[in-house]
Amino acid sequence: MNKRLNLLLLLSMLITSSLFSQEKVTINGYIKDANNGETLIGATCFVKGPNVGATSNEYGFYSVTVDSGTYEIEFSYLGFQTLNQKIDLSISVKMDIELLEEATTIDEIVITAEQEDKNVTDVEMSTNKLDVATIKKMPSLLGEVEIIRSIQLLPGVSSVGEGASGFNVRGGSIDQNPVLLDEAPVFNSSHLFGFFSVFNPDAVKDVKLYKGGIPSRYGGRLSSILDVRMKEGNNKNLSVNGGIGFIFSRLAIEAPIVKDKSSFIIAARRSYIDVLSKPFLNEENSGSALNFYDLTLKTNYKISEKDKLFLSGYLGRDNFVFGEQAGFSWGNSTGTLRWNHLFTEKLFSNLTFYYSDYDYTINFGDDDRNKFDWNARVVNYSLKPEFNLFLNPKNLIRFGAQAIVYKFEPGNAVGVSEGEINDFSLDNKYAIESSLFIENEQDLTDNLKVNYGLRWSHFNFTGKGNAYTFADGIPGNRKQVTGFQYFDQWESIQTYNNFEPRFSLKYQLNPSSSLKASYNRMTQYIQLVSNTTASTPVDVWTPATNNVKPQIADQFAIGYFKNLSDNMYEFSAETYYKKMKNIVDYIDGADLILNPFIEGDVISGEGRAYGLELYMKKNKGDFTGWVSYTLARTERRIEGINNGDWYAARFDQTHKFNVSGFYEINERWSLSSTFTLITGTPITFPTSRLEQQGYTIPHNGNIDRNNTRIPVYHRLDVGATLKGRKRPGKKWYGEWVFSVYNLYNQRNPFAIYFRSEEGRPMPLDAATTEAVKLSVIGSFIPSVSYNFKFN
């Protein structure tokens, strides 16, 4: 109650203070890329004299309020030429700014020596922004530009291994990181398991990862936010991008529909292993298909100076079909409709409606009379109004709300046996998640900047369907159902609500260094049910229920940020501590597929994660790149696992070291390289074996979890890019990208398994048991791809 009162008080104070101020004028507008009209996220508008400024929001909008007068105003953005303009601000002005990319120098523009030092001066910490141009330069597996794999080179981000989908952030499991594509969550961000991500690099504008200090406008998951924003589409002229690689061919077309008013981008990718292999398949396999594709679409329309509409969509699918009866496919689709409206020059609003859907289907069988068809799905719809109030140069207030409606279809399965149809389908589950949030980014003094906010989240697990109750039983054993009750559609079964305070602070030590600290509480009401090493596409999402409580995390982080040599080098050191509650795990031998009593196999406990992240980046010069090092520990304590003691989580990695380097040899040739060295992940080894009915079964006599580690992982990748010659008036521009993944042919372990030697076990003979190391990538993988651009 107190918190709410304080917040109200604060709000009213802020509003009154603005009423008393006089002769204030506001400059506002959009900051864009001069080349293609794309709005720039996080660009800076800085008013010299009073030395105040603002950063453009997710839609490129900025607004600064100052006393009336004439000012020199500076607009800047990393990788773009800074623009200085003298502007007479006797009345409020709306001014859209276009910045030119650094490479395309034009004489009339004044280029100042002012450099980008945002990482030091901004209140945000524990965030990483990767621009697509950098991601495109990295050497990659089979030459495919990879967003999810690229962020794994950042400190605090890891993965259980090659080919595993998703990523882990600061000790969180993969389902604790929402991957938002234009705000819509993409439930499975991988093609072909975890080898390629679903994002078409040609359609992506901006990728930002929040690992900590998460502002209150984001919520719903514990560990991070991966915010992927799509391009709006070139509104100056037609532009075509594309590429031909080993795995995908891709094409993106963007163009204005009505110049400076409306534009679109459409981008598609398709794999063609199946097309290439078709001539080699024999007759019995000719019905087979193996492909994956995605289609990304976005269009925008400027209704008036104050209103802008955006419509974006994504559709992607993986198909594996074997003959007529057997197949497996999965895919996401999302759609986002956004309406930007400017109420006043200081109050920007956005209303988002999104839809997101993930589903998979599996079929096998002999014919129509004998088959098994199985599918599952999660669908959600959300409405999210959000307001940015650029109150004065010292206060930027964001507030809003969100409502999400979920429908989970955990499994629709129909078996047909000799023509008898049997339905194994599970009940659908329904839930409504709602939240309210407010935050203020405030300059308290010249050196001290804070962002404080509060999020209130509410979750309603509803019918229709049966809600089960379970007996307590022995921890670690299957809980037995004791009863059930039927609930009607939208009838509440269980509700939860949580207050999530958020706070971050920056103290500027001197112009080139700062100290930052943050605290955030996050609540997560839905989770991915998975107990395999790598998450599979058939893992289902499930809500918090009357038996499974929502997960809650508190994270504290402090950091030191320093820029050296005129911002040529960026350095940061951060340390974090994260405490998690109601972390979900599963009993040994849990049955997670098509099990209506799945909650009986779920157990929960606490988690803790702490670590140190060091990051050094060189921003400028022929040679650029970064070094990152993470020292971390991630543990769980769950009654019924590991004798109730703390144990290292499956993705715990003590040391993680990455180097990424880029070198421009000349105008045409550039080189890139990444090196990774990671402590092996924990794994459970057996201690002994037992014999039963002639089977020799591995057994862990100490009942401990993750009692050893697989060997260290290290890998070097290299790449080279040959750019086509640039000539004035030339419309076609191409580049060749050569890369070698795993250059020195390391067979890195993914896991170690135990098995009996092959061959039919002979009665009265002892089995020969052995340990087997699985390497997902067993050799070096060279590749060539060609990218082109047509303007």
Add this chain to the structure above:
Amino acid sequence: MKYYILFLSTFLILFSSCEDVIDVTLPESESQIVVDAWLTNLEGRQVIKLTTTQPYFDNTLAEGIDNAIINISNNNGTNFSFTSEGNGVYTHALTAEQTFGEVGDEFTLDINVNNQNLTSTTLLNDVPAIDSLSQEFKENEPFVDDGIYCEFFARDLLGLGNSYWIKSFKNDTFLNRPSEINIAFDASFDAGGEVDNLIFIPPIRDNINPNDDDGGRIPWIQGDKLRVEIHSISNMAFSFLETTRDQLLNSQSGIFASPLANTRGNIINETNDDIILGVFNIAQVSSRELEIQ
């Protein structure tokens, strides 16, 4: 229910994934007593084995315990004592006149070994008859070589929660590879399907064919003799076999393998906290034979 996982992992062959047999040092644990008491209600020699666990890489036969006293009693008062034959083997011969009992009877196993009293109970469940065995010549089907393959047809008994172990024999040799472990819960894969009184579904129906090392089907040859038995097992014994199969096939699941899980048995130690491994189950058995034409 790991069929789908095996299905998935076949795609990983696309990449240059590889396996190497390696030397690793394993943690140690104290050895534990293992009771292997999967009995049938059929006339003849019934065997209970009493062994201990051994280090995982100790490639010798499990050591038997020979100084135990083993007795089974029916809830109607009949006792069946087992006599030691050495190497941990204890036997009792059932006669046609005196089997363990009738469907629905409850049995208690009592073992006294090294001053510990071990006990367990189980119910004798009913089993459906096998209606038929069929053979078919398959050609041009994905993933299988051309040849003769068999299926069995039986209908799950009325009521939820019946579990079965379907054992298949080729020329009187039990098909004992881990990939040949064929179990059913109410004619389907596992609990929770809530299907009842149904003809056993594929692939349970056709998992009576012999497999090779990679889990591929081996066709039958004319003159081969196929025998299929359905054993009624407890739900606990079903879970035990399910975990066993998943663990023994885990190396085939690649990146989708599950963490090591211990099997859970039903033998209780009444004397101290030492965990006793293994299963006590008495099965009713139905069977049918086919000579391949």
